[in-house]
Amino acid sequence: MPSIAQSAMRRVCAAILITLLAACSKPPPAPAPAAAPVSVAVAMRKTMPDLLAAVGTVEAINSVAVKSLVDGQLLESHVKDGDEVKAGQLLFRIDPRPAQASLAQANAALAKDVAARELAKAQVDRYDPVAKKGFISADQMQQYRTAYEAAAASVKVDQANVAAAQLTLGYTDIHAPFAGRAGRILVQPGNLVKANDTNALLTINQVAPIFVNFAVPGAYVESVRTAQAKGALRVQARGDGVKTAQSGELAFVDNAVDPATNTIKLRAQFANAEENLWPGQFVNITLTLGSDADAIVVPDAAVKAGPNGYYVFVVNADKKAAQRAVTVARSVAGESAIAKGLDGGETIVVDGQSRLTDGTPVQIAEAKPAGEAAATK
Template identity: 35%
Template sequence: MSDFPSSTQPRRAPRWLGWGLVLLVVLVAAFYFWPSSKAPSGPFGAPGFGGPMAVPVRVAPVEAGTVDVVFKAVGTVAAYNTVVVRPRVDGQLIAVRFQDGQKVEQDDVLAVIDPRPFQAQLDEALGQQLQNRAQLENARSDLKRYELLFKQNSLAKQQLDAQVALLRQYEGRQKSDQAAVDQAKLQLQYTEVRAPLSGRVGLRRVDQGNLVNSSNEEGLVVITQNQPISATFSLPQSQVSVVLSEMRNGRELAVHLYGADDRQPLAEGVLESADNQIDVATGTLRFKARFKNEDESLLPNQFVNVRLLARQGIEALTIPAIAMQQGSRGSFVYLVEEGKVKVQVVTPGISDGDRIAIEQGLQPGQSVVVEGVDRLREGASVQVVSEGQEAAAPQGPARR
């Protein structure tokens, strides 16, 4: 056997090559997973080296201005008037003169009930009235003759008194006859079912040819008055005193309605009335507002978001409402000073929904964070971005 090593045995790789591969893997991982270039640069120009990352935020100034007192609530739209149209006489429905959903005016004929039985009753009442009228006229003529004979001492006083009583009896019967005629005429008029108010009819509940009666609770159709229309809502008793005070002073309070997203405006109206007692179960008071609803965009039983403008133009320091935060110490904002944020406890006041008044804790000209608060803490470094930039938490590049 030869003393020289065989040429077929594998050679060991140099140790430096293994460490080089490990270093290469570390560098590649650092390149892919290191935070983005939004972080402040370190001494070597590489992102992230040399200190913590600054959080991009958008700020708004603390301004001296005016704010409105706006109360929010959830309300329900209600027809200003709702009427169930019922027939006032019984009979067969021979005509329906409206279309489902049609807009009608007051006194429009909606349906017709067979008038022939009621016309016969009127004719009978008129005939009876004529008979009794003839008897009345005959009694009056007899009374004149009796009075003449009594003056001539040719008639007893008893007969004269009897004739006077008979005349009064016929006069009373004549009034009863006239009442019967008027009642028959009224019943005949009721065979034409008329709209009691202007509005929009719903779906008819009885078809032509059916027998109808006044005791039917469903009626023929429902008419809702949607122009104007109303909305009812409730406010907590802590807000009631402000609203009632303004109403007693004769001020007309504006009420705005918004859609389900609380962004799309639906209508603008005025506060009309308040209930006379607070609901003990909820501690709220009901209010009613009126809206013209010219385009009929509001429908009865529609749920809406209500904003009641109780007071206007109150001077105060204001900030955007989105800057207000809530924590264990109460209300606070993130105050930006020299590139860092400070947790500033404040005392909020009234709000109009978009801006909120600050009673204590801030001074005019200071800046508060309105976007990018998710990753903030006391003393955190921030980078104020302009309106066109995105105030979001920094993220590293996507993995490949």
Template identity: 40%
Template structure:
């Protein structure tokens, strides 16, 4: 067999390559080539830059507080004979909570009244004696000393009558304390001392705790940087907190006027406490419950807004990808002025109506071609 030379092999390879590329040019690019080019175009989701007025909110987690919490105690010694309420019951101010045995205090009142009647009778007789002494001293039948003694007796008995009247008033007051009534409108807790027990005046332990839950207060703290805007807005108009309980699901927010701003900043946390008052007509809020609080601080006029997902963080700061007319992207640096869960307010080299990328940023670089697969609405902040 004749041996083929290396030169001949090279010539044959060259002929084959020319034939292959010639046919490829004649029939056009292959499916693989097309797939490769399509693979270079990244699918993205976009949104439109909008200019609109944006309200600025401060957010915090607040705690619901009772408007008043009263530990009900006895003001006298005695035995509890009955409770006039059920545990957890709503009571009005003045409603009977506990009844203490009245008998000892009724007896003390009768004794005080008896002493008063005795001394009133003696005072009446002393005044008659004084009148007679005044008449007789003018005629010289009695001495001046006798008249002075009658005068002193009358004054002493008048003092006794006044003291007796005070004792009667005190006995009536003590008798009134046998009925322990609610000092506020509120909801009772558990009964802490059952009927039959002996209680003493101002014992350390309470008989029951009554919590006023209509209205309630909501306490929350905001960063001290918000204080100037809070004060400015409060001076211009009512400052209102928008509240939502953590377990309310789709329930609508409720609003409550802010009526307290603390007079000092907490040096540890750098925050200042605020409180709002809510009438709580349906008792929706319960003391100790956590609520989300939003406070409207300011309004940004004609601000440039984009969805929050459009803003990215790079080595030179924050930026967005803008999609040009030829479906290529360019990177624009921006400054973030405000953001919430949905939108971001920015300033920089952006114009209303431009298109920014909100999803798919990890697959693109400046100058890359993109394919828009969906559009995200620019969420409304309210």
């Protein structure tokens, strides 16, 4: 049988063995998390414009459907399809001979009645001294005076007829009421035209300067009117076929918000000297209401939307990402103005946010200013 000392030794060895086995069964310590690769930018303080965007429709300032004011045959056309016309330029000529004949008749009637008036006047002058001496009756003298007044009235009627005939003759030459661009000629020489016919001879649109009509949400009425009270508001137009952005000024704000759409109609005027804007064209409008001189600006890519609002990841001095809630004032040209939550000079993540949680170590690329980062995106 084993001795008492041997039994004690076995128990001690067993205890040591159990302790060693327990130590070997513990898991190894977790390794430190790997740094997530990210791109960053620096929040900047800069001037940030306050812009409103809308879709507008180009409209001619003046548009006229040219029609004849007299009946007759169209003899000549002095304009071609799409021509640029000047104010007062001769466009069409209608056969003037009927109007010339009417004017000749009116002049003849005027000459006849002028002669009759002069005869009546001579009779009044001749018999007035005689009547005063009582050699002719007062009734007969009154007849002479009445005949003269009637002849004078006839002359005035004839003069009015002559003026009307001259006006009608003037209508046989049709001139451009203003400078603009002619459309397609709708009536060719040789056709008969009627005064104020339903069909126009052609349409002229004034395209320089030109209007652009657009609408913005009714919530911006106060902002627009407040900005307009400080001075002229700058408007830019861009669109398909527009070579360069066109600059103009806000010219009109409607006096009521449309209750059907909750929008208010605005109108901008553009010089359009090169005729880049064309009536009926759709363009993208940018209305500048003002600017913030010291706004904190970050690239749009840095701002993410979460269940509790917008947030960004800020890189701390220990190169760890910290999620921070922010308030976005507005976004312009790929940049967001931050109203609350950031300060200028802070480093924020612009790419790689999907790998981050609050406190994740980051491996950052070269930091760029916010404006430069937005431009290279």
